[in-house]
Amino acid sequence: TRSTRPQRMLKAVQKNATKGNPESVISAIDYFCKHSEWAMNVGDEKGSILDSVVTEVNPSTVLELGTYCGYSTVRIARLLSPGTKFITLEFNPANVTVARQIIAHAGLQDKVTVVEGSSGDLIPQMKERFGITTFDFIFLDHWKDRYLPDIKLFEECGLLRKGSVLLADNVICPGAPEYLEYVRNSPRYESRYYPAHLEYTTLEDGMEKSVFLG
Ligand SMILES: Cc1cc(C(=O)N2CCN(C)CC2)sc1-c1cc(O)c2nc[nH]c(=O)c2c1
Protein backbone atom coordinates (compact mmCIF):
# COMPACT_ATOMS: atom_id res chain seq x y z
CA THR A 1 0.00 0.00 0.00
CA ARG A 2 1.02 3.63 -0.58
CA SER A 3 3.49 5.11 1.91
CA THR A 4 2.53 8.11 4.04
CA ARG A 5 4.12 11.56 3.88
CA PRO A 6 5.86 11.06 7.26
CA GLN A 7 7.26 7.72 5.99
CA ARG A 8 8.57 9.42 2.83
CA MET A 9 10.10 12.17 5.00
CA LEU A 10 11.83 9.51 7.15
CA LYS A 11 13.25 7.86 4.02
CA ALA A 12 14.60 11.23 2.86
CA VAL A 13 16.29 11.72 6.27
CA GLN A 14 17.80 8.22 6.24
CA LYS A 15 19.07 8.79 2.69
CA ASN A 16 20.34 12.39 2.93
CA ALA A 17 21.24 13.08 6.58
CA THR A 18 24.35 11.95 8.45
CA LYS A 19 23.63 9.72 11.44
CA GLY A 20 24.32 11.54 14.71
CA ASN A 21 24.27 14.96 13.03
CA PRO A 22 21.15 16.94 14.08
CA GLU A 23 21.90 19.86 11.72
CA SER A 24 21.94 17.50 8.72
CA VAL A 25 18.60 15.98 9.81
CA ILE A 26 17.06 19.48 10.05
CA SER A 27 18.45 20.41 6.62
CA ALA A 28 17.27 17.16 5.02
CA ILE A 29 13.70 17.69 6.27
CA ASP A 30 13.65 21.35 5.16
CA TYR A 31 14.98 20.33 1.72
CA PHE A 32 12.32 17.58 1.44
CA CYS A 33 9.56 20.06 2.34
CA LYS A 34 10.81 22.78 -0.01
CA HIS A 35 11.51 20.54 -3.01
CA SER A 36 9.40 17.40 -2.63
CA GLU A 37 6.36 17.67 -0.34
CA TRP A 38 5.11 20.41 1.99
CA ALA A 39 4.70 19.16 5.57
CA MET A 40 3.68 20.85 8.83
CA ASN A 41 7.11 21.05 10.47
CA VAL A 42 7.78 24.37 12.18
CA GLY A 43 10.36 24.98 9.43
CA ASP A 44 13.55 27.01 9.25
CA GLU A 45 12.24 30.58 9.71
CA LYS A 46 10.04 29.88 12.75
CA GLY A 47 12.58 27.22 13.76
CA SER A 48 15.20 29.93 14.20
CA ILE A 49 12.81 31.83 16.51
CA LEU A 50 12.27 28.57 18.45
CA ASP A 51 16.05 28.11 18.69
CA SER A 52 16.56 31.63 20.07
CA VAL A 53 13.84 31.27 22.72
CA VAL A 54 15.14 27.84 23.85
CA THR A 55 18.68 29.21 24.05
CA GLU A 56 17.50 32.28 26.02
CA VAL A 57 15.47 30.19 28.50
CA ASN A 58 18.12 27.41 28.82
CA PRO A 59 15.42 25.20 30.44
CA SER A 60 15.90 22.27 32.82
CA THR A 61 12.44 20.89 32.00
CA VAL A 62 10.80 21.03 28.55
CA LEU A 63 7.43 19.88 27.19
CA GLU A 64 6.52 19.82 23.50
CA LEU A 65 2.87 19.33 22.49
CA GLY A 66 2.77 17.84 18.99
CA THR A 67 5.82 15.81 17.96
CA TYR A 68 4.62 15.08 14.41
CA CYS A 69 7.80 13.75 12.72
CA GLY A 70 10.23 15.08 15.31
CA TYR A 71 11.63 18.08 13.40
CA SER A 72 11.12 20.61 16.21
CA THR A 73 11.98 17.88 18.73
CA VAL A 74 15.43 17.62 17.09
CA ARG A 75 15.74 21.44 16.94
CA ILE A 76 15.04 21.71 20.66
CA ALA A 77 16.96 18.62 21.86
CA ARG A 78 20.16 19.66 20.08
CA LEU A 79 20.28 22.87 22.15
CA LEU A 80 19.59 21.40 25.62
CA SER A 81 22.16 21.08 28.40
CA PRO A 82 22.98 17.52 29.60
CA GLY A 83 20.49 16.32 32.23
CA THR A 84 17.59 18.38 30.89
CA LYS A 85 14.24 16.56 31.13
CA PHE A 86 12.51 16.81 27.72
CA ILE A 87 9.10 15.22 27.04
CA THR A 88 7.18 15.39 23.73
CA LEU A 89 3.55 14.29 23.32
CA GLU A 90 2.06 12.91 20.08
CA PHE A 91 -1.52 11.73 19.54
CA ASN A 92 -0.97 9.81 16.26
CA PRO A 93 0.83 6.45 16.77
CA ALA A 94 2.11 6.38 13.17
CA ASN A 95 3.77 9.76 13.75
CA VAL A 96 5.30 8.45 17.02
CA THR A 97 6.93 5.62 15.06
CA VAL A 98 8.40 7.98 12.43
CA ALA A 99 9.46 10.61 14.98
CA ARG A 100 11.36 8.11 17.13
CA GLN A 101 13.34 7.01 14.05
CA ILE A 102 14.10 10.59 12.95
CA ILE A 103 15.17 11.55 16.49
CA ALA A 104 17.36 8.42 16.63
CA HIS A 105 18.94 9.27 13.25
CA ALA A 106 19.95 12.61 14.80
CA GLY A 107 21.45 10.70 17.74
CA LEU A 108 19.20 12.51 20.23
CA GLN A 109 17.11 9.55 21.47
CA ASP A 110 18.63 9.79 24.98
CA LYS A 111 17.70 13.49 25.27
CA VAL A 112 13.92 13.16 24.85
CA THR A 113 11.00 10.92 25.77
CA VAL A 114 8.32 10.60 23.06
CA VAL A 115 4.96 9.78 24.71
CA GLU A 116 1.94 8.63 22.69
CA GLY A 117 -1.40 10.02 23.79
CA SER A 118 -3.57 13.12 23.95
CA SER A 119 -2.37 16.23 25.76
CA GLY A 120 -5.65 16.42 27.69
CA ASP A 121 -5.03 12.96 29.15
CA LEU A 122 -1.25 13.21 29.61
CA ILE A 123 -0.73 16.72 31.06
CA PRO A 124 -2.40 15.73 34.39
CA GLN A 125 -0.05 12.72 34.53
CA MET A 126 3.21 14.67 34.14
CA LYS A 127 4.00 14.91 37.85
CA GLU A 128 3.28 11.29 38.78
CA ARG A 129 4.57 9.58 35.60
CA PHE A 130 7.65 11.70 34.88
CA GLY A 131 8.53 13.31 38.21
CA ILE A 132 7.99 16.82 36.86
CA THR A 133 7.42 19.66 39.33
CA THR A 134 7.04 22.51 36.81
CA PHE A 135 8.05 23.11 33.17
CA ASP A 136 10.54 25.86 32.36
CA PHE A 137 9.68 25.81 28.64
CA ILE A 138 6.58 24.55 26.75
CA PHE A 139 6.24 24.48 22.92
CA LEU A 140 2.60 24.30 21.75
CA ASP A 141 2.43 22.87 18.23
CA HIS A 142 -0.30 20.24 18.32
CA TRP A 143 -3.86 21.38 17.50
CA LYS A 144 -5.13 24.99 17.60
CA ASP A 145 -8.34 24.04 19.44
CA ARG A 146 -6.29 22.48 22.29
CA TYR A 147 -4.05 25.51 22.96
CA LEU A 148 -6.50 27.26 25.33
CA PRO A 149 -7.80 24.22 27.24
CA ASP A 150 -4.24 22.94 27.64
CA ILE A 151 -2.80 26.20 29.02
CA LYS A 152 -5.64 26.21 31.55
CA LEU A 153 -4.76 22.59 32.37
CA PHE A 154 -1.13 23.60 33.02
CA GLU A 155 -2.38 26.21 35.52
CA GLU A 156 -4.81 23.82 37.21
CA CYS A 157 -2.14 21.07 37.52
CA GLY A 158 0.42 23.51 38.99
CA LEU A 159 2.85 22.84 36.14
CA LEU A 160 3.87 26.50 35.68
CA ARG A 161 6.18 28.57 37.86
CA LYS A 162 6.99 32.29 37.86
CA GLY A 163 8.98 32.72 34.63
CA SER A 164 7.79 29.59 32.79
CA VAL A 165 7.86 30.32 29.04
CA LEU A 166 5.22 29.08 26.61
CA LEU A 167 5.84 29.39 22.86
CA ALA A 168 2.91 28.69 20.51
CA ASP A 169 3.23 27.96 16.78
CA ASN A 170 0.55 28.81 14.19
CA VAL A 171 -1.22 31.53 16.10
CA ILE A 172 -2.17 33.13 12.73
CA CYS A 173 -2.21 30.15 10.33
CA PRO A 174 -4.18 27.93 10.96
CA GLY A 175 -4.78 30.35 13.89
CA ALA A 176 -5.56 30.16 17.62
CA PRO A 177 -7.61 33.35 18.28
CA GLU A 178 -9.11 32.30 21.63
CA TYR A 179 -5.62 31.35 22.91
CA LEU A 180 -4.19 34.70 21.77
CA GLU A 181 -7.05 36.60 23.41
CA TYR A 182 -6.43 34.71 26.67
CA VAL A 183 -2.65 35.13 26.99
CA ARG A 184 -2.73 38.75 25.74
CA ASN A 185 -5.48 39.83 28.19
CA SER A 186 -4.64 37.73 31.24
CA PRO A 187 -2.74 39.61 34.00
CA ARG A 188 -0.93 36.31 34.68
CA TYR A 189 1.04 36.39 31.40
CA GLU A 190 3.42 38.76 29.63
CA SER A 191 2.93 38.00 25.92
CA ARG A 192 4.86 38.90 22.75
CA TYR A 193 4.19 38.15 19.10
CA TYR A 194 6.98 37.05 16.70
CA PRO A 195 5.85 37.62 13.08
CA ALA A 196 7.00 35.08 10.49
CA HIS A 197 5.48 32.95 7.73
CA LEU A 198 3.81 29.58 7.48
CA GLU A 199 6.59 27.01 7.06
CA TYR A 200 7.93 26.77 3.50
CA THR A 201 5.41 29.39 2.21
CA THR A 202 4.95 33.16 1.96
CA LEU A 203 1.66 33.05 3.90
CA GLU A 204 1.57 35.07 7.12
CA ASP A 205 2.01 33.16 10.40
CA GLY A 206 3.76 33.79 13.67
CA MET A 207 4.58 32.54 17.14
CA GLU A 208 3.38 33.88 20.50
CA LYS A 209 5.76 33.78 23.47
CA SER A 210 4.04 34.05 26.86
CA VAL A 211 5.81 34.25 30.23
CA PHE A 212 3.81 33.05 33.27
CA LEU A 213 4.00 35.70 36.01
CA GLY A 214 2.89 33.43 38.86
C1 LIG B 1 -2.07 21.31 7.87
C2 LIG B 1 -1.85 22.77 7.60
C3 LIG B 1 -2.24 23.33 6.38
C4 LIG B 1 -1.89 24.68 6.29
C5 LIG B 1 -2.08 25.62 5.16
O1 LIG B 1 -2.53 26.73 5.39
N1 LIG B 1 -1.71 25.26 3.90
C6 LIG B 1 -1.84 26.17 2.76
C7 LIG B 1 -0.51 26.27 2.02
N2 LIG B 1 -0.06 24.92 1.59
C8 LIG B 1 1.20 25.02 0.84
C9 LIG B 1 0.13 24.07 2.79
C10 LIG B 1 -1.17 23.92 3.55
S1 LIG B 1 -1.17 25.21 7.73
C11 LIG B 1 -1.22 23.66 8.45
C12 LIG B 1 -0.62 23.41 9.77
C13 LIG B 1 0.64 23.98 10.03
C14 LIG B 1 1.27 23.75 11.25
O2 LIG B 1 2.49 24.29 11.56
C15 LIG B 1 0.65 22.93 12.23
N3 LIG B 1 1.28 22.70 13.42
C16 LIG B 1 0.70 21.90 14.32
N4 LIG B 1 -0.50 21.31 14.11
C17 LIG B 1 -1.21 21.51 12.97
O3 LIG B 1 -2.33 20.96 12.82
C18 LIG B 1 -0.62 22.36 11.95
C19 LIG B 1 -1.26 22.60 10.72
Ligand SMILES: [Mg+2]
Ligand atom coordinates in the same frame (compact mmCIF):
# COMPACT_ATOMS: atom_id res chain seq x y z
MG1 LIG C 1 3.01 24.09 13.68
